[in-house]
Structure formats: C-alpha cells, structure tokens
Amino acid sequence: MQRKSIAIYGRAFNSSVVPYVQQLFSYLKEKDVLTYIHSDFYDFLKLQFDCPDDCLLYYNHQDLPNDILFLLSLGGDGTMLSAVSQVRDSGIPIAGINFGRLGFLASIHKTQISQALDAIFNGEYTLQARDVLQVNGSDRKIFGQDNFALNDITVFRHDTSSMITINATLNGELLNSYWADGLIIATPTGSTAYSLSCGGPIIMPGSGNFVITPISPHNLNVRPIIISAESELELEIESRTDKYILSCDSKSETLDTHTKLSIRRAPFRIHLIRLASDSFFSTLREKLLWGLDVRNY
Structure with missing residues (x-):
C-alpha cells in the first residue's frame, strides 16, 4: 500500500506553539505519512526542537511531487497567502493550521490538529475553489x-x-x-x-x-x-x-x-480544504463577530 504524502510550509513563529508542532509531527509519524518540508522552514524548525530527520525537503514549487495529497500551512493567514506561491497552478489543495490571530483562511485550530487531519485523511472535507x-x-x-x-x-x-x-x-x-x-x-x-x-x-x-x-x-x-x-x-x-x-x-x-x-x-484557481464544521457564514460570525449584539451577552 502506497504511503500517504503531504507537504508542509511555514514561516518563523512564536516558541509558544512549539508543543503543537511537535504534536503534529508525532501524529504524522504514527500515521506513517511521508512528509515534504520546505527547506527554509525546516532550518527554522531544527532550531526550535528535535525535528525528525527522516523528512524529505523541497526548495520551491518545482520540487513538489504531483502525488502529494495536500500542502499544510503552519501559521496565520499571512502564511496561507504565502503558501499560494508554493502550489501555484498545480491543483494541490491547501489546509492551514492557525498559529496566528484571526485565522480566517487558516481555519484549523491548533488544539484540533489530530481531529482535523483524521477528517482530511478520511476524505471528510470539501474543496473550495478560490479565484486569484x-x-x-x-x-x-x-x-x-x-x-x-x-x-x-x-x-x-x-x-x-x-x-x-x-x-x-x-x-x-x-x-x-x-x-x-x-x-x-x-x-x-x-x-x-x-x-x-x-x-x-x-x-x-x-x-x-x-x-x-x-x-x-x-x-x-x-x-x-x-x-x-x-x-x-x-x-x-x-x-x-x-x-x-x-x-x-x-x-x-x-x-x-x-x-x-x-x-x-489568473488562469488558475487555488483550492482550499474546508471541513464540515467550517462554513463561510460561521466564520464571519466567529472571526468578524458578524451580527454580534453585545446586549444579548
């Protein structure tokens, strides 16, 4: 049986989220997921903790294999935007774990990593095409x-x-x-x-x-x-x-x-992974406090 493979992209983050990153790598090792990490991000991770040494590295979008299931962005919405340059017109979908503040695009909460990835690997998600x-x-x-x-x-x-x-x-x-x-x-x-x-x-x-x-x-x-x-x-x-x-x-x-x-x-679209609990209108209500009336609280 062929191993599942994903790519991981991120930028420098606060040391307070290191335990969640360690949890992510423990999960991927347990599930025997083949992982490609952006080389610059891997260099940063090695300074934060004892990063796995069996990961494969990629240097730019041309290095990404076509058979990876998705690219996982670690950071905030800004990192998600930067991750677009990694996938370009390849059609590879993007999921984001939110280590930032708003988390409008990076919709997976850092405390829900295992549950979210279980759902994705089980195919319990939709792909949302976004114009560029x-x-x-x-x-x-x-x-x-x-x-x-x-x-x-x-x-x-x-x-x-x-x-x-x-x-x-x-x-x-x-x-x-x-x-x-x-x-x-x-x-x-x-x-x-x-x-x-x-x-x-x-x-x-x-x-x-x-x-x-x-x-x-x-x-x-x-x-x-x-x-x-x-x-x-x-x-x-x-x-x-x-x-x-x-x-x-x-x-x-x-x-x-x-x-x-x-x-x-642009002549291509970006595909974002959206879980069942992640709808556009619920995100508006939660992240932007859309329609919130403080008189009811």
Missing part, C-alpha cells in the same frame, strides 16, 4: 513568477503625504480617475481583509466578482464597485514623486509612474 488575481506591468515583469494574489492587489502612494491619481480603465472604457491614497482590487477571499477595513463589501466566495475599493478618496461620493471576474482592469498612476507602491498579497515593489498595470483573473 494576476498583475502585469506595461514595461517590466513584476514580482517574477509570483505576480498573483489570493487576497488583493493594491496601489499606494509612495514617500509623500499627497494623494495620487489612479486612472482606471475597465475593458477599454474609462471607469474613474481616483484621487486617493490608493486603490484595492480584491477577490472574494480578500473582500474580508484590507478592502473591508476601507469600506468594501463582503463577497461570498464563488460569486464570480472582484471589488475595487478606494483608500481614503478625496471625493466621498466615490464608493467601492463590484465588477465581473471576467473584466480586465488597466491602471495608470500619477504622483508627485513619480513613484508608487504596488502590493500583491504579502509582496510589494516600488514602481515608476510610467509603468502601467493590467489586472485580470
């Missing part, structure tokens, strides 16, 4: 091969207190010239992140939409707008410093204003 955004520059390659975002792509002002002007064209037609601190283009996954804090709407995953949310616009009549995921958005930025910042989830670059941006849906 892709950005390209008019005169340069941006972010190398990591020019995609599960949450959002955002344009910010750079090194100035003055607002920038963002000329946005949607499918070849002028949408608006935003005079603001910046502009967020968010997926449904990212609609509960930065976009939400700037007044954007919550979008249910699978809705086939993106949302454009201005950051502190000078004209208060300019509101967030939901667009079809089939749309192509082009941005041209004007700034007093002739520079602006572009972020793509956790990655960022400083660009010259002569670099125009083209943003559209």
Whole structure:
C-alpha cells in the first residue's frame, strides 16, 4: 500500500506553539505519512526542537511531487497567502493550521490538529475553489513568477503625504480617475481583509466578482464597485514623486509612474480544504463577530 504524502510550509513563529508542532509531527509519524518540508522552514524548525530527520525537503514549487495529497500551512493567514506561491497552478489543495490571530483562511485550530487531519485523511472535507488575481506591468515583469494574489492587489502612494491619481480603465472604457491614497482590487477571499477595513463589501466566495475599493478618496461620493471576474482592469498612476507602491498579497515593489498595470483573473484557481464544521457564514460570525449584539451577552 502506497504511503500517504503531504507537504508542509511555514514561516518563523512564536516558541509558544512549539508543543503543537511537535504534536503534529508525532501524529504524522504514527500515521506513517511521508512528509515534504520546505527547506527554509525546516532550518527554522531544527532550531526550535528535535525535528525528525527522516523528512524529505523541497526548495520551491518545482520540487513538489504531483502525488502529494495536500500542502499544510503552519501559521496565520499571512502564511496561507504565502503558501499560494508554493502550489501555484498545480491543483494541490491547501489546509492551514492557525498559529496566528484571526485565522480566517487558516481555519484549523491548533488544539484540533489530530481531529482535523483524521477528517482530511478520511476524505471528510470539501474543496473550495478560490479565484486569484494576476498583475502585469506595461514595461517590466513584476514580482517574477509570483505576480498573483489570493487576497488583493493594491496601489499606494509612495514617500509623500499627497494623494495620487489612479486612472482606471475597465475593458477599454474609462471607469474613474481616483484621487486617493490608493486603490484595492480584491477577490472574494480578500473582500474580508484590507478592502473591508476601507469600506468594501463582503463577497461570498464563488460569486464570480472582484471589488475595487478606494483608500481614503478625496471625493466621498466615490464608493467601492463590484465588477465581473471576467473584466480586465488597466491602471495608470500619477504622483508627485513619480513613484508608487504596488502590493500583491504579502509582496510589494516600488514602481515608476510610467509603468502601467493590467489586472485580470489568473488562469488558475487555488483550492482550499474546508471541513464540515467550517462554513463561510460561521466564520464571519466567529472571526468578524458578524451580527454580534453585545446586549444579548
């Protein structure tokens, strides 16, 4: 019988969660699961505890075998976003154990590791396909091969207190010239992140939409707008410093204003593992205290 195999990805974490990581590796050893660990993360783990020496290492997305069941992300939502670069368009699903604060994407609680993995290995889960955004520059390659975002792509002002002007064209037609601190283009996954804090709407995953949310616009009549995921958005930025910042989830670059941006849906989706107890609306109620009325408590 062929051994089950998974990949593990993570970033540096607080030493308080080391016992939970040790519990994870004890579980995987007991279940005889073949484990591939990202090399940088393995180097970190060896400094924290007596990490198993029979694990296999991988160095980038090209090293990941096609027959692994899923990639397990250890950390918070930021680590989950970074894990997207590990699987890319391979179709390998991602599950996340939450060592962070919010845990909107990394939905497995650190005290429920064994129960959650039992359910996954028994096939008691669903795969949720999430749209991804892709950005390209008019005169340069941006972010190398990591020019995609599960949450959002955002344009910010750079090194100035003055607002920038963002000329946005949607499918070849002028949408608006935003005079603001910046502009967020968010997926449904990212609609509960930065976009939400700037007044954007919550979008249910699978809705086939993106949302454009201005950051502190000078004209208060300019509101967030939901667009079809089939749309192509082009941005041209004007700034007093002739520079602006572009972020793509956790990655960022400083660009010259002569670099125009083209943003559209990526040609692949990311598949998140969701357990039976993990629904979108229960997550909204639990993590965002959605609908909570303190008068009832």
